[in-house]
Amino acid sequence: MTKTRLWSTSVILLLLITLFFYLGGYKLDALGAARANSFVPKDSVLLDEVDYPWGKVLIFDSSEKPITAISFKSFGLLWISRTSTYYFHNDDPIKTIGGVIYSDDKGRAATVLSVLLNDPQISYLEAGPDGNRFRKKAELNVPITFYWDKSFPWNDFNAKAFNENGKVLYEYRYPETNYIRSEDLKWYPVSVKSTQRD
Numbered sequence: 001m002t003k004t005r006l007w008s009t010s011v012i013l014l015l016l017i018t019l020f021f022y023l024g025g026y027k028l029d030a031l032g033a034a035r036a037n038s039f040v041p042k043d044s045v046l047l048d049e050v051d052y053p054w055g056k057v058l059i060f061d062s063s064e065k066p067i068t069a070i071s072f073k074s075f076g077l078l079w080i081s082r083t084s085t086y087y088f089h090n091d092d093p094i095k096t097i098g099g100v101i102y103s104d105d106k107g108r109a110a111t112v113l114s115v116l117l118n119d120p121q122i123s124y125l126e127a128g129p130d131g132n133r134f135r136k137k138a139e140l141n142v143p144i145t146f147y148w149d150k151s152f153p154w155n156d157f158n159a160k161a162f163n164e165n166g167k168v169l170y171e172y173r174y175p176e177t178n179y180i181r182s183e184d185l186k187w188y189p190v191s192v193k194s195t196q197r198d
Contacts, residue, residue: 026074026075026078026079026080027078027079027080028077028078028079029079030049030055030056030058030071030079030081031046031049031058031071032079033071033072033078033079033080033081034056034058034060034069034070034071034081036081037069037081037082037084039067039069039084039086040060040062040067040069040081040084041060041062041063041064041065041067043062043063043064044060044061044062044067045060045061045062046058046059046060047059047060047061047097047098047114047143048098048114048143048145050110050112050145050147052108052110052149054072054073054106054108055070055071055072055073055079055108056070056071057069057070057100057102057110057112057147058070058071058081059097059098059099059112059114059143059145060098061097065086065087065088065089066086066087066088066089066095066096066097066098067084067085067086067087067098068084068085068086068087068098068099068100068112068114069081069083069084070083070084070100070102070110072108083100083102085098085099085100087099088182088183090183090186092118092186092187093117093118093119093122093170093187094115094116094117094118094119094122094161094170094186094187095115095116095118095186095187096113096114096115096172096185096186096187097114097115097116097143098112098113098114098143098145099111099112099113099114100112101151101152101153101154102151103150103151109149109150109151110147110148110149110150110151111147111148111150111151111152112145112146112147112148113127113145113146113147113157113159113172114143114144114145114146115143115144115145115187116141116142116143116144117138117139117140117141117142117144117161118140118141119161119169119170120140121163121169122138122161122162122163122169122170123137123138123162123163123164124136124137124138124161124162125138125144125146125159125160125161125162126158126159126160126162127146127157127158127159127160127172128146128148128156128157128158128159129152129156129157129158132148132150133158134146138161146159154172154185155173157172159171159172159187160172161187168190169189169190170187170188170189170190171187171188171190172185172186172187172188173185173188175188
């Protein structure tokens with residue numbers, strides 16, 4: 001009888017621990033954890049992901065907004081996602097569909113920028129600070145994702161889109177005005193100086 005009682009107690013304890021972790025948002029994989037993040041819309045579609053030794057950055061789109069979630073490895077086998085950022089839908093020739101700038105006191109750091117292109121004149125994109133700059137070939141309507149294992153501010157991206165002759169067509173920046181909103185950080189044509197005003 002003692003073995004049966006011990007076994008029953010162990011099973012109940014294991015079920016309670018599992019329920020606690022499940023209700024706390026812990027999942028068996030990074031995608032499941034990101035989908036359990038309360039800020040990720042239920043209709044979201046995974047567009048791209050970036051692996052880091054400590055977790056994953058997952059880039060989603062939804063009817064509500066593009067969103068990026070970070071899933072962290074936890075307790076060896078489990079994943080949790082409590083960090084996310086969002087972007088804005090627009091009809092621009094280059095759309096920022098996701099990204100994150102992250103660092104914490106555990107030494108985990110990430111910078112991610114992901115875009116979709118609709119302009120066939122774009123041949124390649126470059127992004128990143130001097131000494132850590134990357135170039136990616138342009139592909140229409142396919143996520144193009146830049147990522148680094150360190151955190152740096154958006155203005156160090158110095159992200160640009162070029163044509164086949166090396167001429168800069170677009171820059172990732174805020175408009176040149178005194179009034180800015182978060183949705184104004186996007187890709188602007190180089191030939192047209194933006195002077196948006198409300």
